[in-house]
Amino acid sequence: MRGNQQDFFAGLMFSVAGGAFAWGARSYPIGTAARMGPGYFPQLLGLLLAGLGVIIALRAFMARGEGSCADGRIGAWGWRPLVFILLANLVFGACLGGLPAIGLPPLGLIAGVVLLTLVARLADGEFRLRETLMLAGVLAFMSWATFVLLLKLPLPVWPVF
Numbered sequence: 001m002r003g004n005q006q007d008f009f010a011g012l013m014f015s016v017a018g019g020a021f022a023w024g025a026r027s028y029p030i031g032t033a034a035r036m037g038p039g040y041f042p043q044l045l046g047l048l049l050a051g052l053g054v055i056i057a058l059r060a061f062m063a064r065g066e067g068s069c070a071d072g073r074i075g076a077w078g079w080r081p082l083v084f085i086l087l088a089n090l091v092f093g094a095c096l097g098g099l100p101a102i103g104l105p106p107l108g109l110i111a112g113v114v115l116l117t118l119v120a121r122l123a124d125g126e127f128r129l130r131e132t133l134m135l136a137g138v139l140a141f142m143s144w145a146t147f148v149l150l151l152k153l154p155l156p157v158w159p160v161f
Contacts, residue, residue: 018052088117108160
């Protein structure tokens with residue numbers, strides 16, 4: 001493919017996402033600009049995103065790499081970051097909700113954030129335990145302060161056995 005592959009596939013992704021939102025919003029009443037219905041905003045944003053995606057994808061063929069530090073080609077998949085970031089989110093969800101099928105109770109917000117940070121940090125090849133534990137502590141404290149203390153969300157903070 002000639003042109004900038006990164007821009008082409010980014011534009012394609014925007015077009016698909018915007019088209020999906022516009023398609024999903026078509027069942028809601030749109031209304032008028034003066035009296036907007038519940039489908040007006042999502043359909044408008046979806047169409048704008050799809051249009052922007054088409055423009056970006058078309059410009060990918062016109063750009064010849066001026067001012068770019070890369071040649072615009074898509075490289076190999078980063079499997080390690082993909083796997084560990086997805087796994088970190090699954091671990092966090094399991095910590096908050098537990099896994100009743102295997103008898104694991106909810107471990108709470110603090111354990112969830114700490115485990116999420118530890119697993120997500122494995123996505124990088126350079127794992128430093130001290131820095132990761134400091135980051136996990138700060139994130140756990142800030143999550144507790146934000147969601148439990150300030151927003152008063154009824155989240156389990158500590159494990160219940």
